[in-house]
Amino acid sequence: MSATDATLTVIPLSSALGARVEGLDLRQPLDGPTFAAVREAFLAHQMLCFPGQKLSADDQIRFCGYFGRADSDYKAPASILPVDERTKADYRKGVMLVTNVRKDGVPIGNLPDGDMQFHSDGAHRDSPYLATTLYGIRVPSVGGDTVFANLCTAYETLPDAMKARIEGLRVHNVYLLDATEKDEFDPDAPGMRHAVHPLVRVHPETGRKALYVNRLMSRWIEGMDRAEGEALVAELVDHSERPELIHAHKWTPGDFLIWDNRCVNHARTDFSPDEVRLLRRYTISEAA
Ligand code: SIN
Secondary structure (H helix, E strand, O other): OOHHHOOOEEEEOOOOOOEEEEOOOOOOOOOHHHHHHHHHHHHHHOEEEEOOOOOOHHHHHHHHHHHOEEOOOOOOOHHHOOOOHHHHHHOOOOOEEEEOOEEOOEEOOEOOOOOEEEEOOOOOOOOOOOEEEEEEEEOOOOEOOEEEEEHHHHHHOOOHHHHHHHOOOEEEEEEOOOOOOHHHOOOOOOOOEEEEEEOEEEOOOOOOEEEOOOOOOEEEEOOOOHHHHHHHHHHHHHHHOOHHHEEEEOOOOOOEEEEEOOOEEEEEOOEOOOOOOEEEEEEEEOOO
């Protein structure tokens, strides 16, 4: 059956965000009306899960291409950075394996172990990623959930006085590859990847405002006393993680997820190092 013939069913996953999409085999190309329905669901629910998929990397890249440009930067395992020519030849463009699998004791991918604080992919770059896709290949029996937070609701539930206070402010975001907690790196160290973005981000497609701040990367406020800015960021970060904004995804192999980094943060819960976790990740940027 091609996706064209499929009946697409969208089932909300929680009151916070997220929907499960049934009836599509993403090995097949999507026709225009089917993609329009997927895109509508993506904008409405901010995170979509397509269960029971059997996707190659090429299938995943094709799906990314409907939304924008599948990123093709070389994302080598942190353990073998800097990337040399041999590595480039060996390592497929754009893919990041999120996994604790090791060869000779060395991780074959990125973000191997344990829990991870909330973040938005690419917030430390001048052009953050539009969306992220993650395909579950092997998952632990307990834990290793990917947890999502709705940043539109985070903004909308701020007190009016706070909305007025943060209007027009910009936040510094800093990140070191493979860090899972902000205390693992010094934001003032030379060469850190660093970007400044509006605290209140207007979604370019829905027009909704999102509170663009996260625990892992967001640090201080442009033009504000550093300590005062850090205190404000901490207050907003705590607000952005309130339980009513959160949906935790418990993985089953074959789940394929896409989420909107413009209005969603994500984190990860802890899991046993004795169980294999292997997911294939491609990010999506605005088409040039
Ligand atoms: C990520 O933050 O890109 C990885 C999330 C996860 O491992 O669940």
